[in-house]
Amino acid sequence: MKKEKAQFYKRLEEKGVSRRDFLKYCTALTASMGLSYSCAGQVAEKIEKAAAQRPAVIWLHFGECTGCSEAFLRTPDVGALILETISVEYHETIMAASGHQAEENLHHAVEKYDGKFVCVVEGAIATAYNGSYGKVGGRTFLEIAKEVVPHAAATITIGTCAAYGGIAAAAPNPGGYKGVNDALGINAINLPGCPPNPLNLLGTIVKYLNNEAIELDEENRPMFAYGETVHDNCPRLAHYEEGNFVSEFGSKEAEMGYCLYEMGCRGPETYNNCPTLKFNDSTSFPIQAGHPCIGCSEADFWDSMTPFYEES
Ligand code: FSX
Ligand code: SF4
Ligand code: F3S
Secondary structure, eight states: OHHHHHHHHHHHHHTTOOHHHHHHHHHHHHHHTTOOGGGHHHHHHHHHHHHHHOOEEEEEEOBSOSHHHHHHHTSHHHHHHHHHHSEEEEETTTOSOOHHHHHHHHHHHHHHTTTTOEEEEESBEEOGGGGTTSEETTEEHHHHHHHHGGGOSEEEEESHHHHHOGGGGSTTOTTOEEOHHHHHTOOOEEEOOSSOOHHHHHHHHHHHHTTOOOOBOTTSOBHHHHSSBTGGGOTTHHHHHHTOBOOSTTOHHHHHTOBOGGGTOOGGGOBOOHHHHOBTTTTBOTTTTTOOOOOTTSTTHHHHSOOSOOOO
16 A cells, blocks of 8 residues: 555656645545545545555546546646546547547456446437437447446446436437436436536545445435535625625626626526535636536536526
8 A cells, every 4th residue: 555655646746746736635625525624634545545446447428528528637636636546448538549449448448347447427328219319439329338337336427418418418409318327227426517526526436445435415416515505605605695796797796706696696506516626726616707607517407597698
């Protein structure tokens, strides 16, 4: 374990993530898990333990925009932290192989890690017309998912598309797109968000590898990440209570932190820990940047929470 731990930190340092940076993300994760800041050391140990196991991950891409992958690939520190904790054996966006070679890689990875890998699914699955509205290399998403997912030790859906269907399933949805659980009739852990916060993926994998029970809500979302609404922890909450709303986007008041409810903020009905974890290496999140929450982690948000903008 000592050797693995040293290697983990060495790999992180090579990617430009110092121990200090590492502890910063442990602290963010600690807060999102509802633990006191003094527990950050324990979270660090759990990540070290997970990284020592460095589980094989097979990451499938279906109907989506790849924003979920971009959310961690474009944040150098969090991206490095995730990629050094898990071992990504197949991921179409970041692997060098293409075409038939890529397909062979998938086949070999499933065979090699049969029953042991974590399957992360990004994107929705077309189910109408035998899934013919969504294909990779001539094979339907449905076919690929049915072939790979049953061999996984655990499956996690990443993003609203994979969890609920997302934009691909928005009306009129001619391809019959569905979330992974609905399409396959399984019970994978859902990490919705368009995109979701990559630290929630890390937190989920770390809990799983530490054999900790992951408490889920009725939509299979981990309670540590989706147990409270955005509104519950919003930095503008005091203004909501005082009724200090803004009606004009980009106004001086918005910059000062007034509540965005009158601009259509969906924070009160959206379960996610964005205000605690934040995005872009934990620097900001939509409401902090002056934009109302559009409810991106809720099921059917494209149908039920639009229009996002209206001409006045
Ligand atoms: Fe969906 Fe992810 Fe939104 Fe995009 O791939 S959740 S469209 S951010 O990228 O699946
Ligand atoms: Fe709630 Fe949105 Fe206002 Fe924040 S900006 S207090 S989430 S309504
Ligand atoms: Fe999405 Fe709202 Fe968070 S739009 S990123 S759930 S603040």
